[in-house]
Amino acid sequence: MNKTINSSPTPLNRRSLFKLSAGSLLATWIAAPLGNIFAQAPASSPAPAPTGPYTLPPLPYAYDALNPSIDTETMRIHHDKHHKAYVENANKLLADQPELAKLTPEELLKDLDKAPESIRTGLRNNVGGHVNHSLFWQMMSPKGGGEPKAELAEAITKQFGSFAEFQKKFNEAAMKRFGSGWAWLVLDDGKLEITSTANQDSPIMDDEQPVLGLDVWEHAYYLKYQNRRPEYVTAWWNVVDWDFANSLYKKALKKD
Template structure:
């Protein structure tokens, strides 16, 4: 749970009465942004994503984005914002160092969550939208895999909701739908650290396997 500056002061009001606030509690006191706990064991995604890859990806790369972001936002106007607010505001301000770390932290929180519960079937209005916009799940998966191959270097491939229509976006580096006004439905990391230990240079094979074996399409339905 993230405790912001106002909550901290309210909870500590009696103890602080008649005293001077510590320099650590300033107009821009840094909020402790906390990496979301992995919702399953590291070996739960194997063999599609190995426990070794999950350990490095979640424990090193994802954790590293939070660590760097918490350092960067100290004593700035971002210090008391939520992670999502930092992403959108740093994007609008073209504050690239902050955006890169915040977007990657948020993207990865979303990435791990979408696998929780396994490859359940799509439901309701989302299922209808998939049939309307892609001709069914096979068409959707084909589009995502093809788009992943167009991302040059590092980046993400996203299934998004754009008004009421579904679309697939290939975004470079820390690209996120939050920064372009789209609703994220599914996001597949195509940075090499997400797949290289298991698939070497076979990026599209990795993306296809993730879509077939790991994505919880009921979760996607809820996002839609």
Template sequence: MNVIVPPLPYPVDGLEPHISRRTLVAHYGSHHVTCVERTRALIDRTPLESASIETIVQASHEMGKPVLFNAASEAWNHSFYWSCMHAAGGGEATGPIAELLEASFGSQCAFREQFIATAAAHVGSGWIWLVLEGEGLRVVATSNAKTWLVAPSTPLLALDAWEHAYFLDYRHRRVDYVNAFITHLANWTFANENLLAARDRRVDRPERWKAVASAAAPDIPIRAGGGY
């Protein structure tokens, strides 16, 4: 099977103090693993058994198979999310996306305010996305396991708004978690790579999230049987 848990692009304690080692061990080593295991079980001995995770997400969406879609889309969303963070990230964006943020939102400060407000206003579990739509950027929220992978616009950055992504560190203070993400962790290099790839079409959109994840975190204890 091609459905795997890709390595983290930083050590398991590489996002501290904003996201703790304890959170990453639980989130990456249990929740993400569970999504992958569920997906693999559902595609076992089916025509999708050797398909990529992107193909499985698209196919399950088009065929109206919500159980498979939920598992596969959460697996994809998590892999994308890990690359959206960097220990030296956050703050003012640089590169091509900086100009587009200012053109789309008026200023980078206004973008950050809208991103935090969107996450704060979102009810329940889900994801907050910065997406390229046409020639501009939008901040959008999706509920539960829905993914922007199946939308016509292109995801550039994502934040996991499920409670398990922040509860161990922030309890019910979601806004503090979102503020830490956008202030200290947002990986603008990854967002720029996604933007440039979308503009020149040299990389197929569904494969783009794989480009940044590289450095493994071999000391994470991968635990089966976790869940949402």
């Protein structure tokens, strides 16, 4: 069955939300000569990237590896700008939180109530973005596409009747997600389910184990597809890494 996960700051375990939230990070210092009348102060060098518990994982393939389904520039910006920003912002928020910094990002998302209220939403958005994207890159491959394999294939057929029916329902979840968010295949209480989350919420916040996820934020497809999200969703199936999805499914069975 289709579910949604609430994106409001509290409570954290509701399953439905249709709320937009957007954040952008833009900090640029420009020094211009003022002539000989005023003494020019030395230009400040850019602030170093914040250090902290999280690091940006490298893409497991080249920027152009998923062409033509996902274009080179989208991959470059998506990884090097958007994902990097989530990592840096999360590290900034955790700079004065040594106990929280000891947790894995997944552990932190599962127990956000431990975080001070003043930074809770920021952690939710940025740690969630880091976790989601770290999975997303691995869920795709230049050798992907086709249909699921092994245990996951059997489970999908058992739960949804056929791969075609599963794909149809997954596409609906991706298309019906209003604004920014994700479509997911998760394992919940030993059962595969299709769900969607708003913004950068993760299924693990609701004790669900991700098996497959699709980013439907506009930054994931707009350079190539503009407002044609259905075309992006269709093309994405050509690069799905079913081997990785199957490995997540088997791990999820042990956790669930």
